[in-house]
């Protein structure tokens with residue numbers, strides 16, 4: 315980690331973060347936007363709205379399940395399952411995608427938790443050989459491989475809801491603590507196809523990477539619980555450790571995919587700042603922990619240069635030792651995406667579903 319870099323005096327975002335715009339007190343644009351967005355929320359009203367929405371789905375429809383919860387084993391999705399089952403009396407289906415790099419501990423915890431909550435668990439895991447081909451192709455074309463999961467996971471979630479006739483997906487994604495910079499949340503299926511089409515037929519990728527028809531998609535509502543309930547991480551952690559034997563600390567951001575150190579390194583190579591920097595900045599801003607503590611953790615977790623085991627990992631997905639030279643200067647931005655207006659419209663339509 316570079317210690318000479320100028321950072322926001324409130325969170326820890328570095329000066330080379332997109333449009334950082336530090337003010338006279340050295341506070342960044344993202345911190346100012348955070349205050350405007352989150353300080354005056356009427357959480358009681360939001361929670362009432364959530365309760366009304368869940369009433370419309372509980373016990374309705376032909377599915378065995380009232381909703382689907384994407385389940386990674388991390389604190390946010392575990393708490394979402396617990397809330398929906400214990401507090402709101404829903405019958406959720408827990409759905410987990412194993413991309414081949416799942417932490418073995420996470421998989422054990424997932425099974426233990428769904429057992430204890432009395433919730434059905436589905437795990438979807440496409441063959442490693444196929445996924446590695448997708449990762450390697452993305453890596454060669456764009457200098458990163460996370461692209462594949464960014465598209466695979468939401469597709470699998472919607473497919474599974476559709477297959478089971480589930481009309482509601484309840485995510486635990488917290489915009490406040492998890493959101494990447496919008497400038498780098500740029501993957502859609504048009505861009506994905508433009509990246510992949512030189513190595514795959516559409517048919518090979520159709521099921522796992524492309525949504526069913528728009529008509530089917532718009533029958534399913536997606537929402538995130540942290541948009542309706544005040545997401546207090548210390549309290550959430552305490553509840554989960556008491557109720558479900560959750561052992562992670564607040565500072566353990568999420569159950570890491572084993573590819574995370576490598577994908578972080580590649581992201582930093584392209585963006586010039588790291589995923590951990592913006593994730594910990596989010597946590598500091600939200601008041602979950604101290605700025606100094608975040609900087610210390612960042613220093614420990616963010617190696618300078620290529621992380622240990624990087625070339626072995628690359629070799630495992632089918633890329634050789636010259637991969638960094640081969641992909642110098644490449645990024646997903648080299649490929650064109652769907653028009654922004656169309657994306658926004660699709661999101662708006664899903665939001666107005668009852």
Ligand SMILES: [Zn+2]
Pocket residue numbers: 322323324325326327341342343344345
């Ligand atoms: Zn800031």
